[in-house]
Amino acid sequence: MNLWGVVDPRLLDVLFASALGVLLFSRVNERRTLWLLRGYLFLVALAWFVQRFENLPLTSKLVDALVLACSLSLAILWQGELRRLMELLGTGRLAVLLGNPQNELRATASTVAQLTEAAGRLSQSRRGALVVVDMGSDLRPEDFLNPGVLIDAQLSSELLLNLFASDTPLHDGAVLVKGNRIVSAGVILPLSRQGISRYGTRHLAALGITERFDRCICVVVSEETGTLSLASQGRLERPITSSRLQDLLKELLGSSLGAAATKGASSPVKASAVATQASSRLSVSSSIEEPLP
Numbered sequence: 001m002n003l004w005g006v007v008d009p010r011l012l013d014v015l016f017a018s019a020l021g022v023l024l025f026s027r028v029n030e031r032r033t034l035w036l037l038r039g040y041l042f043l044v045a046l047a048w049f050v051q052r053f054e055n056l057p058l059t060s061k062l063v064d065a066l067v068l069a070c071s072l073s074l075a076i077l078w079q080g081e082l083r084r085l086m087e088l089l090g091t092g093r094l095a096v097l098l099g100n101p102q103n104e105l106r107a108t109a110s111t112v113a114q115l116t117e118a119a120g121r122l123s124q125s126r127r128g129a130l131v132v133v134d135m136g137s138d139l140r141p142e143d144f145l146n147p148g149v150l151i152d153a154q155l156s157s158e159l160l161l162n163l164f165a166s167d168t169p170l171h172d173g174a175v176l177v178k179g180n181r182i183v184s185a186g187v188i189l190p191l192s193r194q195g196i197s198r199y200g201t202r203h204l205a206a207l208g209i210t211e212r213f214d215r216c217i218c219v220v221v222s223e224e225t226g227t228l229s230l231a232s233q234g235r236l237e238r239p240i241t242s243s244r245l246q247d248l249l250k251e252l253l254g255s256s257l258g259a260a261a262t263k264g265a266s267s268p269v270k271a272s273a274v275a276t277q278a279s280s281r282l283s284v285s286s287s288i289e290e291p292l293p
């Protein structure tokens, strides 16, 4: 059966375009980005509208040129996001794109407790540590410079303390946590290019992975000072106390906790909004250290 014969193609066109628009708007949480996107879509709609009038060739050309100029500006402005989008499409991570975290990525209440406990004890004994918590980015070995060694064990503060003990082979690099499981250790993360003069490589690694993937966070313990930090969306909050870390983890992982606790509260948009809300609170905090331009 020919679909085009049954349904008006123009209706389908409008439906597809609207679905794409809704998907785009649901993935954008920042107000300024939302304004830019709105303005850009308005221009695209205007170009489409003007093109329908054959007797307005000059206006049509002008609006097309405007759309092209805006497309180029946005490509430069959003090069990181567009790169991420292409990576997700290329690696087939459509669930991440649609904001639908898999069950195994959902944190439980004990995830927060174990992470806080381990970070506090590592900080007290000034042992350097870096823990990446995947909250729905579906991080894969190819996302790292070196995927490290597979662990696949229940998350516990004792195991984290063991992995970061200074005389163990896996203490260098990061530990990857998904849900309440330790996936791997000795993971080498991509470094951020921002703030090179300000941070050491451990903190740059935390910034590097969180600026590439917006649904992952990093807990960092400095070996030099014992300072605790939390990186999210390419921003670092430091120094923080153990209880502040616990609060932030609860807030950032809150969507997963809520999803596990209450059926029906697992809306991906809501989940990502909670994460962004917490992360924007992180960005207005007075102790925030934003990467240098």
Ligand SMILES: Nc1ncnc2c1ncn2[C@@H]1O[C@H](COP(=O)(O)OP(=O)(O)OP(=O)(O)O)[C@@H](O)[C@H]1O
Pocket (backbone or CB within 6 Å): 128, 129, 130, 171, 172, 173, 174, 187, 188, 189, 190, 191, 199, 200, 201, 202, 203, 204, 205, 221, 222, 223, 224, 225
């Ligand atoms: N790309 C990376 N991915 C994961 N871990 C890394 C990476 N680069 C460095 N590290 C970890 O950071 C350690 C070096 O930390 P470095 O002193 O350079 O950074 P730092 O930010 O000043 O941290 P600290 O405050 O703990 O000294 C390495 O021994 C390694 O464990």
